Amino acid sequence: MIEGHIFIQGVISPWQDKDAEEWGEVNIKQVTQQIQDNANAEKLIVHVHSPGGDVDEGFGIHDILVAYGKDKGVEIETRIEGLCASIATVIAMAGSVRKITENSEFMIHNPWGDAWGDSDDVQKYADQLKAVEDKVIDFYVAKIGGDREAIDQMMKEETWMTAKQAKDLGFVTEIITTIKAVAKFKLKNITMNTQDFDKKIDSRFAALMKKLGLAKGSRAKALTTTAADGTVFDFGDQVESIEEIAVGMTATIEGGTPDGEYVMPDGKTFVFTAGTLTEIKEAEEEETEDMKQLKAENEDLKKQLADLQTANDVAIVDLEKEVVAMKAQVKSDISTFEKGSIPASNEGEPSRNPGKPITGI
Secondary structure, eight states: OOEEEEEEESEEOOOOOTTGGGGTEEOHHHHHHHHHHTTTOSEEEEEEEEOOBOHHHHHHHHHHHHHHHHHHTOEEEEEEEEEEETTHHHHHTTOSEEEEETTOEEEEOOOOOOOOSSHHHHHHHHHHHHHHHHHHHHHHHHHHOOOHHHHHHHHHTTEEEOHHHHHHTTSOSEEEOOOOOOOOOOOOSOOSOHHHHHHHHHHHHHHHHHHTTOSTTOOSSOEEEEOTTSOEEEEETSOSSGGGOOTTOBOBBTTBOOOEEEEOTTSOEEEEETTEEEEEEOOOOOOOHHHHHHHHHHHHHHHHHHHHHHHHHHHHHHHHHHHHHHHHHHHHHHHHHHTTOSOOSSTTSOOSSTTSOOOOO
16 A cells, blocks of 8 residues: 655644745645655555644645545544644544554643634624634544543633544544654564574684684683692682682592691682682782881880880879878978967967967067
8 A cells, every 4th residue: 555644734824825844834735746746655654743733724624635535435544643632632532543643642621712803803703702612522522432521621621632632532433552662673684494594694603602612612721820849739720820719619629638737829718618719818918128117116115115104103192192192291280380380489378379379569
């Protein structure tokens, strides 16, 4: 079947100028030209993405599409791809098959416009607007068979619908699920059967593995390493370099399996338990002369600090004893002084001022 494509993408406009398309406007003239350009098509797919526009132009485009389909025996399919609002919904319903992408929106509302003049002019315009409103309602009812009052209320409230809601209400007949991107390996000019193809793939893969040194049997020999005492450890094909040796690997030695600690040439210690490497101890850092001297000085400083601390503790104790003795002496002197123990000026006669030292007459 030959398919043709009509694009309703933009504002529906009565402006028939040839430059209208450049301003994002769609009119009857454009649609008619697109139909003529697809004269050989057995099916016309009308792509709709529009916020709406002029009511008369919208109905005109709808009628042209429907009439052409009937006259030429051409199937009309409409596809909403993005937004379909206002009078664009009328155009979208020209198709016997009406599809909508799952992320598109569908909106219906009452027609509106501006009026000026005297009261008679405004009233006349209001009557015309009401007639257009009834026309749109009747159109929807005829297309989807819905309840007139319900559709009237939806239009008054300006109802926005998801793809699913539009389908459930009958405005569209099918939802287009977004196509997921996939990565596909496409074989060209291959006439071999499946078995031949599998063999060729396996052969190429094996050659590649061999080239990379990963094919079975491509390893020249198993990895071995020798301890400081001459013990040779065979790690087989678990690793390719000594640096890859890790805890959990197994090894063998001549005459059996390693068990215990083995010092390696780099100073590390391998700890084996029944042939399994259970621990790798890092090499202890060799102590240099400078490090030894620093350690000795550090120990000497620690000793000096301890001696000073001891001497300080002894001095504090002695000082505390002296303070206690001084306090006792002062207390004793004060007690004696308060009792008037100072001798009288004349023996046998009381002092004229007992309790206070006599410095003169």
